Amino acid sequence: MSGPARVVIVGASIGGLTVAESLRDEGFEGEITLLGDEPHLPYTRPPLSKQILAGEWRPEQAAIRTAAELDELGIRVRTSRRATGLDVEARTLHTADGPISFDELVIATGTQPRPHPVLAEASTLRTMDDALRLRERMDAARRVAVIGSGILGSEIASAARKRDAEVLLVGRSGALGFGGVGTLLSEDLVRLHEAHGVELALRAELVAAQSAGAADAPDATALEFADGTTRTVDLVVTMIGGTPRTDWLASSTLELADGVVCDRLGVAAPGISAVGDVAAWHDPITGRHRRVEHQSNAIEQAIAVAGRLAHGGEGAPPVPLFWSEIHGARIHAYGWFDPERSLAELPTAAESAGIVYGSHDADGELRGIVGWNAPPREFRTARAAVVTTARPLIHHS
Amino acid sequence: MSILVQTDACVGAGQCALVAPDVFDQDDNGIVLLLEPDPEGADLAAATRAVRLCPARAIALSTA
Numbered sequence: 001m002s003g004p005a006r007v008v009i010v011g012a013s014i015g016g017l018t019v020a021e022s023l024r025d026e027g028f029e030g031e032i033t034l035l036g037d038e039p040h041l042p043y044t045r046p047p048l049s050k051q052i053l054a055g056e057w058r059p060e061q062a063a064i065r066t067a068a069e070l071d072e073l074g075i076r077v078r079t080s081r082r083a084t085g086l087d088v089e090a091r092t093l094h095t096a097d098g099p100i101s102f103d104e105l106v107i108a109t110g111t112q113p114r115p116h117p118v119l120a121e122a123s124t125l126r127t128m129d130d131a132l133r134l135r136e137r138m139d140a141a142r143r144v145a146v147i148g149s150g151i152l153g154s155e156i157a158s159a160a161r162k163r164d165a166e167v168l169l170v171g172r173s174g175a176l177g178f179g180g181v182g183t184l185l186s187e188d189l190v191r192l193h194e195a196h197g198v199e200l201a202l203r204a205e206l207v208a209a210q211s212a213g214a215a216d217a218p219d220a221t222a223l224e225f226a227d228g229t230t231r232t233v234d235l236v237v238t239m240i241g242g243t244p245r246t247d248w249l250a251s252s253t254l255e256l257a258d259g260v261v262c263d264r265l266g267v268a269a270p271g272i273s274a275v276g277d278v279a280a281w282h283d284p285i286t287g288r289h290r291r292v293e294h295q296s297n298a299i300e301q302a303i304a305v306a307g308r309l310a311h312g313g314e315g316a317p318p319v320p321l322f323w324s325e326i327h328g329a330r331i332h333a334y335g336w337f338d339p340e341r342s343l344a345e346l347p348t349a350a351e352s353a354g355i356v357y358g359s360h361d362a363d364g365e366l367r368g369i370v371g372w373n374a375p376p377r378e379f380r381t382a383r384a385a386v387v388t389t390a391r392p393l394i395h396h397s
Numbered sequence: 398m399s400i401l402v403q404t405d406a407c408v409g410a411g412q413c414a415l416v417a418p419d420v421f422d423q424d425d426n427g428i429v430l431l432l433e434p435d436p437e438g439a440d441l442a443a444a445t446r447a448v449r450l451c452p453a454r455a456i457a458l459s460t461a
């Protein structure tokens with residue numbers, strides 16, 4: 001058969017693994033090497049801030065594949081291996097254990113948490129090891145401050161409340177964000193947190209933090225805000241966003257902006273593709289290169305790239321699909337959201353406490369939906385009505 | 398080939414019921430329901446696609 005003989009994938013998580021599995025789905029018979037710097041076989045991250053942090057799951061429950069299954073698929077996995085450089089012309093990957101040559105390379109190295117300027121050493125959450133450490137610290141903490149107004153900040157605040165801690169959720173901006181939906185759901189999220197006993201401090205800029213250990217609270221930290229108020233807590237978790245892990249590509253000839261710049265099919269350079277959180281694909285809907293940090297995006301990009309590598313051809317570009325669970329509320333978002341246009345509640349047929357919100361463009365077309373504890377059939381019906389063709393969402397004047 | 402579902406991992410994203418409606422449905426909380434544990438032909442192909450698309454990795458194909 002035609003096509004590459006040797007595919008090397010950097011980043012052994014959902015994006016990288018799905019490329020490998022999908023290559024086999026497509027009948028690819030060449031060599032596949034999946035290289036990752038974590039000591040674990042691939043696992044899913046979404047449960048880290050939910051079931052793992054809340055103590056409801058054992059770490060094994062987040063694992064995706066056993067070593068035996070990977071072996072059977074002919075996917076060679078190398079854990080605890082870090083890629084250190086890339087020679088695009090020579091099609092050679094450099095690693096801590098020497099060079100590896102490839103016909104096709106897929107970059108799936110994700111992101112890492114951005115350190116907080118005032119609290120660079122504070123706990124944060126990206127990996128299984130982070131989650132287990134944080135869970136232990138939460139056990140010992142009565143007062144928890146979560147810094148970050150995004151979705152992961154909300155999820156960690158929710159997990160800490162489940163463990164009965166007093167929780168302060170701090171955001172620099174005046175609103176709470178929800179991934180691609182932006183701040184359009186902020187009022188609902190604020191109400192949800194308040195109903196579950198989370199104290200909110202929005203428009204609050206943290207300017208200093210000092211250790212304030214006392215006999216009964218050795219790990220206490222005193223936080224100081226720009227308006228002069230202070231607060232002492234036992235544990236601080238910072239969640240102020242991620243930066244793409246492109247450090248190892250800095251000396252390569254790849255174009256890096258916020259992530260690895262790719263065309264609308266995920267090609268970064270001849271023989272080199274990128275998928276998942278690290279990849280800034282050209283998005284025909286917004287007309288820009290942008291990264292999407294959702295599990296489904298990593299999966300759909302991975303399936304599309306594997307199909308292209310195995311057979312050539314083009315898959316459909318992914319439509320953003322995101323979910324979260326905060327204080328038991330199930331929230332799903334599908335499609336695109338214009339931050340300037342507020343959401344409208346869509347009529348639902350069923351008698352239900354759930355809501356489906358719609359986001360319409362200037363022409364009145366439905367472009368995105370949010371389900372808030374929505375009945376699944378209603379959500380699927382609304383989803384089918386979302387216009388996903390490649391027409392711009394925002395009209396540039 | 399048979400399908401295994403792990404309901405405690407399901408996040409109700411509904412990808413499965415959308416791409417393989419003869420094999421999967423969702424209950425009122427969105428949690429996956431297995432309609433056909435041993436799909437064949439086109440249903441098996443659709444179920445395989447659902448396995449790959451499920452963002453929670455809550456469904457699997459078993460050869461056992």
Ligand SMILES: Cc1cc2nc3c(=O)[nH]c(=O)nc-3n(C[C@H](O)[C@H](O)[C@H](O)COP(=O)(O)OP(=O)(O)OC[C@H]3O[C@@H](n4cnc5c(N)ncnc54)[C@H](O)[C@@H]3O)c2cc1C
Binds near residue numbers: 248
């Ligand atoms: C706590 C948490 C909760 C989340 N919850 C949700 C949710 O509810 N819903 C949702 O849709 N999404 C959620 N996400 C986002 C989702 O997990 C990501 O979109 C997804 O993991 C992206 O997959 P990826 O393979 O692109 O990157 P990652 O999963 O980040 O994997 C990248 C891998 O590459 C490795 N790596 C990096 N650099 C190198 C190198 N130089 N050499 C070798 N290996 C390297 C990393 O260690 C990592 O293992 C959550 C994320 C987190 C952190």
Ligand code: SF4
Binds near residue numbers: 406410411429453456
């Ligand atoms: S696709 Fe996966 S997470 Fe979504 S409803 Fe089906 S089994 Fe559950």
